[in-house]
Amino acid sequence: MVYINRIEHFNAAHRLYNPNWSEERNKEVFGPCANINWHGHNFELIVTVKGEPDPDTGFVIDLKLLGDIIRREVIEKVDHKNLNLDVDFMQGKMASCEIFIMEIWKILERALANVTEAHLHQLRLYETPKNFVDYFGE
Numbered sequence: 001m002v003y004i005n006r007i008e009h010f011n012a013a014h015r016l017y018n019p020n021w022s023e024e025r026n027k028e029v030f031g032p033c034a035n036i037n038w039h040g041h042n043f044e045l046i047v048t049v050k051g052e053p054d055p056d057t058g059f060v061i062d063l064k065l066l067g068d069i070i071r072r073e074v075i076e077k078v079d080h081k082n083l084n085l086d087v088d089f090m091q092g093k094m095a096s097c098e099i100f101i102m103e104i105w106k107i108l109e110r111a112l113a114n115v116t117e118a119h120l121h122q123l124r125l126y127e128t129p130k131n132f133v134d135y136f137g138e
């Protein structure tokens, strides 16, 4: 089994805010991340796919194809967008990196199943150079 990785980059704005709470409670829990006028991040998304290399190509998956899928299915929907307002798959959800990565998983797992025998193994999402989250789909 071989694990192959592709990194994509995007910028997005968001706000950590629970609509069921008062402004004071949101500020207390989320601090500056609850800023009413949003804040932005330079995100890095690392997608790991696992499988056996094809005997004819030597590829688990063509990295060009993987990059095209990530960009079409995820990056084009979130790059230079507001996660709370503009992104359909984040509507009504908390815009934390935990919830965000779980939604990205659902999209990529579905898209990859249509084109390859290889499987999505891991997503890693950097929200800042110091803050990142891993998800294995479980």
Ligand SMILES: Nc1nc2c(c(=O)[nH]1)N=C([C@H](O)[C@H](O)COP(=O)(O)OP(=O)(O)OP(=O)(O)O)CN2
Residues within 6 Å of the ligand: 016, 033, 095, 096, 097, 098, 127, 128, 129, 130, 131
């Ligand atoms: N469990 C989570 N905690 C936090 C999340 C999150 O998505 N899940 N998000 C944020 C903020 O949106 C953002 O990441 C700001 O983090 P912060 O640590 O303030 O920023 P830096 O990495 O730049 O670190 P500094 O300490 O400011 O240098 C917060 N928490």
